[in-house]
Amino acid sequence: QSALTQPASVSGSPGQSITISCTGTSSDVGGYNYVSWYQQHPGKAPKLMIYEVSNRPSGVSNRFSGSKSGNTASLTISGLQAEDEADYYCSSYTSSSTWVFGGGTKLTVL
Amino acid sequence: EVQLVESGGGLVKPGGSLRLSCAASGFTFSSYSMNWVRQAPGKGLEWVSSISSSSSYIYYADSVKGRFTISRDNAKNSLYLQMNSLRAEDTAVYYCAREYCSSTSCYTGAIDYWGQGTLVTVSS
Numbered sequence A: 001q002s003a004l005t006q007p008a009s010v011s012g013s014p015g016q017s018i019t020i021s022c023t024g025t026s027s028d029v030g031g032y033n034y035v036s037w038y039q040q041h042p043g044k045a046p047k048l049m050i051y052e053v054s055n056r057p058s059g060v061s062n063r064f065s066g067s068k069s070g071n072t073a074s075l076t077i078s079g080l081q082a083e084d085e086a087d088y089y090c091s092s093y094t095s096s097s098t099w100v101f102g103g104g105t106k107l108t109v110l
Numbered sequence B: 001e002v003q004l005v006e007s008g009g010g011l012v013k014p015g016g017s018l019r020l021s022c023a024a025s026g027f028t029f030s031s032y033s034m035n036w037v038r039q040a041p042g043k044g045l046e047w048v049s050s051i052s053s054s055s056s057y058i059y060y061a062d063s064v065k066g067r068f069t070i071s072r073d074n075a076k077n078s079l080y081l082q083m084n085s086l087r088a089e090d091t092a093v094y095y096c097a098r099e100y101c102s103s104t105s106c107y108t109g110a111i112d113y114w115g116q117g118t119l120v121t122v123s124s
Helices: none
Strands: A007-012 A020-024 A035-040 A048-052 A064-069 A073-078 A088-092 A099-101 A105-109 B003-007 B010-012 B019-025 B032-039 B047-050 B058-060 B068-073 B078-083 B092-101 B107-112 B116-121
Touching: A007 A020, A020 A088, A020 A105, A035 A064, A035 A073, A035 B003, A035 B107, A048 A064, A048 B107, A073 A088, A088 B047, A088 B107, A099 B047, B019 B032, B019 B116, B032 B078, B032 B107, B047 B068, B047 B078, B047 B092, B058 B068, B078 B107
Parallel strands: A007 A105, B010 B116
Antiparallel strands: A020 A073, A035 A048, A035 A088, A064 A073, A088 A099, A088 A105, B003 B019, B019 B078, B032 B047, B032 B092, B047 B058, B068 B078, B092 B107, B092 B116
8 A cells, every 4th residue: 555656846836737646556546536636734634626536526616627647647726826835635546445645745836 | 514523532652552533413424434544743644444334344554454443333423443552653643534425426535524633642
């Protein structure tokens, strides 16, 4: 159950778009469409942003989108806003009937 | 309003035990799979364990298998995590978390509500 691989940090200016990658294996990300993305502000509980690779829960801005190609999932945030600055985590179902998170990516809005 | 309130955290010596509880309210607890997810200080999220709505399916991370036991009492709207043989690396905030379900489906691996967390510190 190795953690999924995410970049430690990404940054962008307000209004720009950024993409956070999440790389796993054929036993997790590549094998199932059960990839979720979470946003976590300091001292707060995580918030679900994307489920099943590309679906947004009700209430999540359409500036957030998800996709997957092979063993790599991606979260794209368009029209960056100051409040998007947070840590982002991906997670995936695995062939062992378990779940695994990525190491997390710190997004800085310049 | 959905609420998940954890309790039972604290300071424990290596090799000791703790039992975490999560009191759920504001939704039909017996209809949802539940999870425990932990976060070590300054670190990322780590999935710990999941239990299906009727306790028929239970899963554990390799890091806790054989030491932790998840359970639930649907009559009491409560989720539990019995933690034995605790190690320093188990030190973390432990979150009780609910699987995301819409009006028609539940979504594997997606969590829509989290408690505020309870801190477990394993230290001599």
